[in-house]
Amino acid sequence: KQWYLRRVRVVEWFKEDPENCVAILDATNTTQDRRDLILERCLPEGIQVMFIESVLDDALIEESNIRDHKIRCPDYQGCDPDAAFKDFSSRIQNYKKAYETLCLNKDRELSFIRVSDITQFHINNLVSTVQSKSAYFLMNIRPHTKTTLYLSRHGESLFNEEGKIGGDTNLTDNGIRYAKKLGKFLQENNLTEVPVWTSIMKRTIETCSHLPNQNVQRYKCLNEIDAGRCDGLTYQQIEERYPEEFALRDLDKYNYRYPQGESYQDVCCRLEPIIMDLEKQDQVLLICHQAVLRCIVGYFLNLSTEEIPYIKIPLHTVIKIAPVAYGCEKEEINFGVESSVTHRDKQTQESIERRLLALDMSNGDSGTITENKNGHSGVIDDDRDAIQT
Numbered sequence: 001k002q003w004y005l006r007r008v009r010v011v012e013w014f015k016e017d018p019e020n021c022v023a024i025l026d027a028t029n030t031t032q033d034r035r036d037l038i039l040e041r042c043l044p045e046g047i048q049v050m051f052i053e054s055v056l057d058d059a060l061i062e063e064s065n066i067r068d069h070k071i072r073c074p075d076y077q078g079c080d081p082d083a084a085f086k087d088f089s090s091r092i093q094n095y096k097k098a099y100e101t102l103c104l105n106k107d108r109e110l111s112f113i114r115v116s117d118i119t120q121f122h123i124n125n126l127v128s129t130v131q132s133k134s135a136y137f138l139m140n141i142r143p144h145t146k147t148t149l150y151l152s153r154h155g156e157s158l159f160n161e162e163g164k165i166g167g168d169t170n171l172t173d174n175g176i177r178y179a180k181k182l183g184k185f186l187q188e189n190n191l192t193e194v195p196v197w198t199s200i201m202k203r204t205i206e207t208c209s210h211l212p213n214q215n216v217q218r219y220k221c222l223n224e225i226d227a228g229r230c231d232g233l234t235y236q237q238i239e240e241r242y243p244e245e246f247a248l249r250d251l252d253k254y255n256y257r258y259p260q261g262e263s264y265q266d267v268c269c270r271l272e273p274i275i276m277d278l279e280k281q282d283q284v285l286l287i288c289h290q291a292v293l294r295c296i297v298g299y300f301l302n303l304s305t306e307e308i309p310y311i312k313i314p315l316h317t318v319i320k321i322a323p324v325a326y327g328c329e330k331e332e333i334n335f336g337v338e339s340s341v342t343h344r345d346k347q348t349q350e351s352i353e354r355r356l357l358a359l360d361m362s363n364g365d366s367g368t369i370t371e372n373k374n375g376h377s378g379v380i381d382d383d384r385d386a387i388q389t
Contacts (some may be wrong), residue, residue, distance in 0.1 A: 003318050010038075011045050022130060030099045039110075041183075050131050051112040052138070057115045062092070073326065113138060140276035147278060149300070149321040150191070150285040151293050154203040155179045156315050156339045159232070163340070166224065167230035171206050178337040179210035179317040185318065185335070187212055191285065198287040199223045207287050224289035226263025235344065247355045250347045253309035264309050268295045275299055278343045290342060297321065300328045310346045315339035 009022045029035050035051065042049050056062050063085075070076075072083035079087075101124050102112055104122065113135050114122040123135050155175025159167040171179065186192050195215040198204040199222040206215050230245075239246040242259075249256040257263035275296065279282060286296065290313045298308035300321050313319070318333040 010042060010047065014045075014047065021064070026344050028095065028239065030095060032100045043162050048128055048131070049111065050126070050134065051102065052109060052134070053112060053114045055101065055116045057120070058296055061117060069326065072324075090388045118142070137276070141279045147325050148283050148323070149278065149296075149319075150194070150283070151296065151313075151319040151321065152182065152207075152285070152287050152317070153290060153293060153313060153315050154201075154207040154287060155182075157203040159317065160340045162344055163236075164232055165235070165238075166227040168202050170202055174338050175203070175207070176210070176318075178335060178339070179207040181335045181337060182207070182318070183211045185333070186285070191283070194283045194285050196285045196287060197222065199289065199292070201289075204289070211356070213285070218389075219274060220276055220288070222288040222292055225264065225267050225291035226258065226261040228258035230258050230261065243355070247352055247359070250352045251356075253346075255306040263290065264295065265305075266300075267291055268308075271295050271304070301330060302327065312343050315342065 010025060013023055014020050025038065027034075027053075029038065039049055056065070066085055066088050067081070068089045071079070071081055076084035076087075102114060104124070108124065111125045111127055111131055112123075113126075114124075115138060116122070121135070121139055126132050126135060155171045155178040157167070157171055158169040159165070159176060160175075161172050186194070192212045193215070194213060195217065196208055196211060196213045197217050198208050200218045200220050201223055201269060204222075205218070226254070227233075230242070233241070235246075245259065249258075254264045257266065271292065278296075286293070291309075293313045294308050294311040297303070297311055297313070297319065298305075303311065314332075314334070316335055316337040316339045318335075320331040320333065321328050322331070
């Protein structure tokens with residue numbers, strides 16, 4: 001008992017950093033006694049515990065799961081696939097001998113989600129938002145569905161060519177040339193029946209108009225990040241008009257919210273339902289925007305919030321995301337059509353701090369910075385009209 005409690009360092013982990021708020025204890029916990037030890041360790045510390053139990057009785061799904069995923073894990077690297085399959089199957093049989101399932105009567109006071117044969121769910125006594133969202137996630141993903149995504153930005157737009165952000169402009173000649181090449185690519189790779197999901201903005205709709213695919217669905221949630229008051233400006237213009245805002249966005253690009261606009265965090269929140277829908281599809285072509293695709297690629301490649309705003313999503317390139325064991329792999333297909341470069345590299349912490357120090361945060365000509373309750377920045381102009389955030 002004491003050995004096991006020492007291994008369960010959940011309480012210590014929560015105390016190490018106040019921002020640590022959700023811990024996943026990845027262990028089998030095959031017996032009721034083991035689960036009781038976890039409750040005994042966590043509940044007195046005020047830590048909510050939820051168990052997730054997966055029960056698989058379908059032999060065909062079990063075999064498919066082992067062959068597609070388990071024998072590709074590091075434990076079996078370099079092993080004969082049939083030998084690895086046999087070994088893992090024997091592991092399952094040994095677990096079955098010792099395993100004590102959650103009892104729907106005895107454990108009715110516990111918070112738990114029980115998943116049977118991937119598609120059936122028993123949800124019991126969930127008491128927090130995090131627990132409810134975990135149930136929502138589990139009920140929407142399909143582990144046996146091998147989703148292949150084809151992701152592309154729209155063809156180059158007039159604002160891309162002018163170095164401006166946002167807007168709702170049409171395509172340039174190069175943008176149209178790319179859209180036509182994309183259509184040819186879909187025909188050559190037998191992808192003309194694949195559904196196309198796009199935003200409701202002109203540049204994506206115009207790109208789709210050159211494709212042979214008939215099943216095109218438009219979603220407002222796939223629109224580009226809202227740049228608010230900075231919409232239609234170049235980065236140079238933003239830096240000149242709102243220098244503090246420009247520096248603060250570099251300081252924390254994921255959480256920074258444009259005045260009267262959105263942050264990357266906001267975009268991720270509005271994309272959540274469509275990402276759940278993507279999990280259920282076999283193949284989908286998404287034609288949308290840089291920030292939106294960064295969030296989607298970040299989700300499927302399991303990247304951090306620090307990495308997401310700086311993922312390179314070049315124009316006139318198709319990004320293919322395909323499932324592999326324990327994750328996804330990314331492939332880029334460039335069509336060789338000239339385009340503007342819209343990626344802006346991450347700035348060093350030293351350069352950002354130097355810029356902030358150079359600004360007069362109280363009496364600068366371009367305004368002062370205020371903070372709202374959510375910690376997002378906002379500008380107060382010289383005429384003292386506050387920009388809402």
